[in-house]
Amino acid sequence: xxxxxxxxxxxxxxxxxxxxxxxxxxxxxxxxxxxxxxxxxxxxxxxxxxxxxxxxxxxxxxxxxxxxxxxxxxxxxxxxxxxxxxxxxxxxxxxxxxxxxxxxxxxxxxxxxxxxxxxxxxxxxxxxxxxxxxxxxxxxxxxxxxxxxxxxxxxxxxxxxxxxxxxxxxxxxxxxxxxxxxxxxxxxxxxxxxxxxxxxxxxxxxxxxxxxxxxxxxxxxxxxxxxxxxxxxxxxxxxxxxxxxxxxxxxxxxxxxxxxxxxxxxxxxxxxxxxxxxxxxxxxxxxxxxxxxxxxxxxxxxxxxxxxxxxxxxxxxxxxxxxxxxxxxxxxxxxxxxxxx
Amino acid sequence: xxxxxxxxxxxxxxxxxxxxxxxxxxxxxxxxxxxxxxxxxxxxxxxxxxxxxxxxxxxxxxxxxxxxxxxxxxxxxxxxxxxxxxxxxxxxxxxxxxxxxxxxxxxxxxxxxxxxxxxxxxxxxxxxxxxxxxxxxxxxxxxxxxxxxxxxxxxxxxxxxxxxxxxxxxxxxxxxxxxxxxxxxxxxxxxxxxxxxxxxxxxxxxxxxxxxxxxxxxxxxxxxxxxxxxxxxxxxxxxxxxxxxxxxxxxxxxxxxxxxxxxxxxxxxxxxxxxxxxxxxxxxxxxxxxxxxxxxxxxxxxxxxxxxxxxxxxxxxxxxxxxxxxxxxxxxxxxxxxxxx
Numbered sequence: 001x002x003x004x005x006x007x008x009x010x011x012x013x014x015x016x017x018x019x020x021x022x023x024x025x026x027x028x029x030x031x032x033x034x035x036x037x038x039x040x041x042x043x044x045x046x047x048x049x050x051x052x053x054x055x056x057x058x059x060x061x062x063x064x065x066x067x068x069x070x071x072x073x074x075x076x077x078x079x080x081x082x083x084x085x086x087x088x089x090x091x092x093x094x095x096x097x098x099x100x101x102x103x104x105x106x107x108x109x110x111x112x113x114x115x116x117x118x119x120x121x122x123x124x125x126x127x128x129x130x131x132x133x134x135x136x137x138x139x140x141x142x143x144x145x146x147x148x149x150x151x152x153x154x155x156x157x158x159x160x161x162x163x164x165x166x167x168x169x170x171x172x173x174x175x176x177x178x179x180x181x182x183x184x185x186x187x188x189x190x191x192x193x194x195x196x197x198x199x200x201x202x203x204x205x206x207x208x209x210x211x212x213x214x215x216x217x218x219x220x221x222x223x224x225x226x227x228x229x230x231x232x233x234x235x236x237x238x239x240x241x242x243x244x245x246x247x248x249x250x251x252x253x254x255x256x257x258x259x260x261x262x263x264x265x266x267x268x269x270x271x272x273x274x275x276x277x278x279x280x281x282x283x284x285x286x287x288x289x290x291x292x293x294x295x296x297x298x299x300x301x302x303x304x305x306x307x308x309x310x311x312x313x314x315x316x317x318x319x320x321x322x323x324x325x326x327x328x329x330x331x332x333x334x335x336x337x338x339x340x341x
Numbered sequence: 342x343x344x345x346x347x348x349x350x351x352x353x354x355x356x357x358x359x360x361x362x363x364x365x366x367x368x369x370x371x372x373x374x375x376x377x378x379x380x381x382x383x384x385x386x387x388x389x390x391x392x393x394x395x396x397x398x399x400x401x402x403x404x405x406x407x408x409x410x411x412x413x414x415x416x417x418x419x420x421x422x423x424x425x426x427x428x429x430x431x432x433x434x435x436x437x438x439x440x441x442x443x444x445x446x447x448x449x450x451x452x453x454x455x456x457x458x459x460x461x462x463x464x465x466x467x468x469x470x471x472x473x474x475x476x477x478x479x480x481x482x483x484x485x486x487x488x489x490x491x492x493x494x495x496x497x498x499x500x501x502x503x504x505x506x507x508x509x510x511x512x513x514x515x516x517x518x519x520x521x522x523x524x525x526x527x528x529x530x531x532x533x534x535x536x537x538x539x540x541x542x543x544x545x546x547x548x549x550x551x552x553x554x555x556x557x558x559x560x561x562x563x564x565x566x567x568x569x570x571x572x573x574x575x576x577x578x579x580x581x582x583x584x585x586x587x588x589x590x591x592x593x594x595x596x597x598x599x600x601x602x603x604x605x606x607x608x609x610x611x612x613x614x615x616x617x618x619x620x621x622x623x624x625x626x627x628x629x630x631x632x633x634x635x636x637x638x639x640x641x642x643x644x645x646x647x648x649x650x651x652x653x654x655x656x657x658x659x660x661x662x663x664x665x666x667x668x669x670x671x672x673x674x675x676x677x678x679x680x681x682x
Contacts, residue, residue, distance in 0.1 A: 039440055039445060039446055040446075040447055041429075041534075041535040041647065042536060043536075043646075044536075044624075044646050044647040045645055046624060046643050046644030046645040046646070047643035047644050047645070048643060048645065087382070092678060092679055096380070096678065098676070098677075099671055099676045099678065102671070104380060104669075104670060104671025104675065104676050105380055105381075105671070106379075106380075106381055106666045108669075108670075109662065109665035109666045109669045109670060110662045110666065112665060112669075113661040113662045113665040114658060114662065193382075194382040194385075195384075195385075283387060302387050302640075303387030303388050304386055304387040304388070305387070306385040310386070314658065314659065314662055317454070317655065317658030318655065318658075320455070321450065321451045321454045324450035324451065324454040325447045327450075328445075328449075328453075329445060329446065329447055329449075329450060330443070330446070334445065335436065335439070335443075335445050336439075337433060337437065338429065338430055338433055338436060
């Protein structure tokens with residue numbers, strides 16, 4: 001295991017981000033060398049071939065492995081809920097955490113169905129972030145602490161980590177982060193979240209626009225954006241992305257909130273998300289736009305918008321299939337199959 | 342188990358097709374009634390919600406079940422290979438069947454990864470269909486026999502069946518079937534198959550066009566098209582689609598060849614494929630066009646074009662997740678979660 005550096009402030013995180021390890025090109029080459037020998041027409045497994053190589057590259061290991069996929073769902077509460085941006089009250093965050101812990105939520109069933117381990121992490125739920133229309137959501141110390149928590153949560157024995165969240169109000173934070181990072185019209189970054197109507201979305205966009213305007217001159221990079229407009233669960237996801245990189249664990253991001261949390265990192269190191277795939281594109285409209293900005297393609301589109309890492313975990317089926325095909329298929333020589341004319 | 346009717350001729354199949362059972366609307370209503378009670382924002386599981394209801398509807402059972410998914414890969418040989426339409430010689434069909442049986446092919450690994458049973462069915466491999474540029478591919482009796490075989494192969498204990506194929510030359514048959522069913526330019530239905538180049542695709546399109554022209558006046562419906570231009574593995578897939586309907590087993594189609602085989606049925610009963618989903622859209626270009634003609638959306642797009650039921654089996658991960666969420670999630674009342682404002 002890599003030794004985790006000391007982290008007390010966001011500047012410590014900035015330092016770590018400048019020194020991220022790169023891809024394992026030897027593992028990548030080994031994957032590339034085996035692929036054409038397997039008993040199938042060249043390229044016919046399409047994306048599965050790329051996923052196998054990507055897994056090896058970011059696990060820093062050949063052959064790649066997909067025996068221990070894990071999901072982390074981070075939960076946090078948001079002061080901005082006071083502005084009426086959500087269809088559900090803040091207490092639902094804690095109630096849903098209890099639901100995760102008793103096995104009753106969607107993510108529990110999907111993890112069981114796909115053979116993925118589930119860890120639920122409560123981020124100081126009794127202490128919501130500040131309402132960002134009044135104060136920055138977090139102090140530097142609070143934000144750094146949540147990031148550190150996310151970094152430490154990653155187990156280097158994981159073959160992939162799926163990063164999801166639960167937090168009433170957090171699609172508002174995600175929209176504010178995207179507006180701060182990429183600009184544009186606040187309305188294009190805002191969606192129904194848990195199910196608000198059109199007029200409420202107008203109000204949500206106002207809240208988002210106001211937050212971004214308030215801290216514009218204080219936000220020099222993505223970590224400032226995260227601190228001013230994010231939430232503890234989002235900071236933990238950003239931290240988990242960093243921790244996974246240091247521990248050679250590939251990352252599967254989930255929907256809008258999960259991806260927005262990760263999106264604060266490339267402003268500091270443009271290669272910071274190279275070890276991340278996005279499991280699905282959410283029905284929350286900002287997600288598609290965010291993926292375009294990041295230059296990432298989602299692996300699936302099932303019109304889902306639940307969060308909880310559900311879309312990320314669904315994509316583990318693909319990773320398992322990809323790695324199994326790459327590692328365990330017979331070669332043309334082994335199977336005695338006549339090669340192409 | 343439903344009693345299987347006597348089948349000796351294609352007219353016997355036509356008769357069966359006119360009497361297919363419809364959806365179980367009671368199971369559909371039960372699924373619709375439970376969905377809004379589950380602990381998630383309404384509609385937030387998107388396609389998974391629809392898949393759970395679809396499974397119940399066509400299993401004719403509530404709650405739906407996804408414990409015993411099975412895949413059937415039908416293999417057949419094609420006389421039209423003599424026209425130089427494939428990058429691989431006909432003997433590869435048998436060699437790949439041996440590879441399936443020894444566990445070395447892609448479909449073996451994907452079935453293992455997703456927990457799906459695999460049955461491989463050899464359709465008289467030493468006796469290829471006739472070269473359809475010279476004679477109809479099959480006689481009425483041969484075609485009916487292969488369809489009956491496919492019907493009988495379906496086990497009513499399957500919770501879903503994934504239908505795939507292996508057969509050197511069969512994308513040529515698929516293209517010919519599509520051209521016969523839907524018209525258009527032969528080139529738009531032809532693709533690289535196992536990996537032929539552009540000039541070879543031109544030749545393949547000529548072969549396809551010639552076949553369709555030869556039997557145009559003899560083909561009154563889709564079963565005639567199947568007999569004149571198809572293959573035994575494709576007839577077996579068409580039969581498996583029918584058998585699954587009679588035994589209340591939902592069907593997951595695979596790529597271009599699998600879908601083309603099923604596509605011969607709606608000309609006789611336009612509801613014949615209502616119990617079928619399509620697991621993925623193939624990179625073989627005709628598949629996308631065929632799905633448009635059938636009015637079906639594929640569940641995934643991973644740029645795959647291998648066949649063997651690989652894309653269909655990958656989609657079983659979605660079905661498992663969908664059914665698990667529907668059946669096992671807590672309701673708002675059970676979890677004591679505050680409802681929407």
